[in-house]
Amino acid sequence: MDYAAFLAAKRRADPPTGLTDLPPLAEALFPFQADIVRWALRRGRAGVFAGTGLGKTLIELAWGDAIARATGGMVLHLAPLAVAAQVIREADKFDVPARQVREQSECGPGINVTNYQKLGHFDLGRFVAVVLDESSILKSATGHYRTHLIQACATIPYRLAATATPAPNDFMELGNHAEFLGAMSYTDMLATFFTHDGSETQKWRLKGHAEAAFWRWLASFCVMLRQPSDLGYEDGAYRLPPLHQVQHTVRAEHDPAATGTLFPMEARTMRERLTARRDTVAERVALAASITPPDRPFVWWCNLNAESEGLARAIPGAVEIRGSDDEDEKERKILDFVEGRSLHLVTKASICGYGLNFQHCADTGFVGLNDSWEQVYQSVRRFWRFGQTQPVTAHFIAAETEGAVVANLKRKEADAERMASAMVAHMADLGAAAIRGAERDRPVYAPAQALSLPAWIGDAA
Template sequence: MDYIEFLNEKRITAKSSGFEVNRDRLNPLLFDYQKDIVKWALKKGKAAIWSGTGTGKTNMELEFAKQVHIETGGNTLIVAPLAVAHQTVVEGRKFNYQVNICRKQEDVKTGINITNYEMIEHFDPSKFQAIILDESSILKSFTGKYRTLLIEMFKDTPYKLSASATPSPNDYMEIGNHAEFTGIMTRTEMLSTFFVHDAGDTGKWRLKGHAQDKFWEWIATWAVVLQKPSDLGYSDEGFILPELRIHEIIVESPKDPFVLIPKIAQTLQERRQARRDSLETRVAKVAEIVNSTDEQFVVWCDLNDESKALKNAIDKSVEVRGSDKPEHKIDTAMDFVDGKVENLVSKPSIFGFGMNWQHCNKMVFTGLSDSYEQYYQAIRRIYRYGQKREVDIYIVTSEAEGAVKDNIERKEKDAENMINEMVKHTQKILTEEIHGTTKETIGYYPTEKMKLPEWLKGVA
């Protein structure tokens, strides 16, 4: 074994276990970059697609499932958030995909099947050739039970795909969950290979200094990372977002006659109390905004009391709570798309992932939590590729809550910088793999010892 072979053996890569598919066999309605990503994922066999909202993850998932079914003759299963499953069926029809919604193994039909995360225990994993997780980052919102269940249930499934908006590059636990689910490497192995505990805090991990590039090189062997098509060398035509307008509205907090200057909440508990104290004022301001126009609105809240008050104060509104029956959640989501529901009142934890609502361009937050991801995902329900109009986002908070919006904006800037770094680190490798343009080089291996000419030997 020579030194080059030795180094290549030391490289940590995800080995391909899939099959080659002719690009012409893929759905002609897919964009070029979507076809190439699907082709790459099928060759890998086990892969992840981390792409920005509106870049067509659903269609890539469906094509992956369809091609596995064609190749193996076996059935495929997509797991998605509740209302997203029904939305996927509708989206699939536009691309001539037949998608069967099922809630248990007995409902499964030949071809592409889809269910929601809460029903996964009712299926036999041995009956499927492919498992696909839609909005896979939602697993962070589930208990460890669901994460472990999915990993264990489908550990022997031949083809796996997890799809999500670009995960936060510093959320290594999320990346580890994806790697373990797809069967690339366990989360424990990933951490021990590339990371060290940060400053003695075993709950925090940082990349080893010498492992920075190697970590992202490893990611690029099994995950596609992009925010827009040009990240992989394709045209961004049709993928330019309109203007996003953020309107911050701060309402007065209830006054204490014995306090001259209102106290600004510092702790999470104090912020929650400040939200409760200003509930009526904030709800009144949100209702004023929404009722002043006939346009559709998505109205987000975090507290049940807020939800109830908003429903009573906003004209032509429908409220969806976590305790509502699945049928009500699904019907309301679909009716909102069809225009039968004018104003939808709910929580980001219910509809904040996966919904395609770019028919609507108005949204209001009845206060903000400290979760940037929740805020980002909620906005991306309407501010996504395919949105044709300027988008207005209203954020209504009380003065006692402090600079919540500033905190979110700081996290947003940090996240954007991190995602750009993530794309930059994986861009070159992925572009070569997906386009199939890896440059071939011919190595030079001398077979004879070089001899110096006589005249050069005398030169000092």
């Protein structure tokens, strides 16, 4: 073996294991979506990290339908709670056959849609393919769903993971996606491309000499884009309207004798932050209620139960979606809001902040904040997404003592933007070559008539 062959043998890349003969795809797909589906079908096991509103649900459905038609087997499409019904509505809209199921006995050939909470009711070994909608559920290295999905899906030949936020704060979530997709284990990824950052063994950074190799490896089984132009397509209707973020600060009651300080101090520790939130619930709820427009849709996101209960009482006709509501009740309340039977929704990001489409509403707000930038990002993106025709306004209400929380979210937003920009910059050319290099629909040019040049051209020559 010569040296070039030796180096080629050491190159890290996940080889395609998918379909070679692709069936026709849904006509509703935009060109960039159709090319991503074709690429993912050839890959067999692929990650699609596409910004919110870029049609991930349609991509997932088209991919699953093609696999089902090619193999005649069952596809399991997993989605967050209350999103499964929306996936079915999307399937009906685009004429893709799919059924919503609650347990294994209800499954059949084709696409079977359920939510992650029902995962234990299914034998994943009986499916030829699995689709993870909002696959950021894999982020926790010790999470229950992460471990179960990686182990149970290890022998499933076709796997698709799709999310808008694959790694909002660090690279570790990419390792979980790689392990789920069978490209490399989480620990092998760390050992191959990363090194400990000083003495903190939980912090890793890319090895300087491995950076280019890491992005090439990632692009061999994942594609990332925030808008179609990241892969060389026209953005067209994917240009979003303006987003306005408005911060409101509530003054906190302060007793110098009790605290020993002349002025209120910003919360620093997690315990101090929680105390600051609990002490100002009434003031923040009152301000939120005064902001709520009486004649147009509005969604308030809460962090504490006391905030949710207070807003439901303070806003006439507001519908509260609680974690204790059963699944059917959650879906009924969401559908009532989407179809205009209710105007004001009060809920938590952990319940309705992922996967749902609320483009009919252009106003939202957070009466309570926590330290999860991803929850804030995902919640705002329920409104600020493809299909939204109005400028979107997001209100943020925090006590003056919660300054550390607001600052933390801003820092995480900046970190996430830097990482997303870096990922897109490194993967754009690689992704464009892989995606646009896939077979595309092109008119066949087969000239059958000879061309005759005018005499004056020949004379000029």
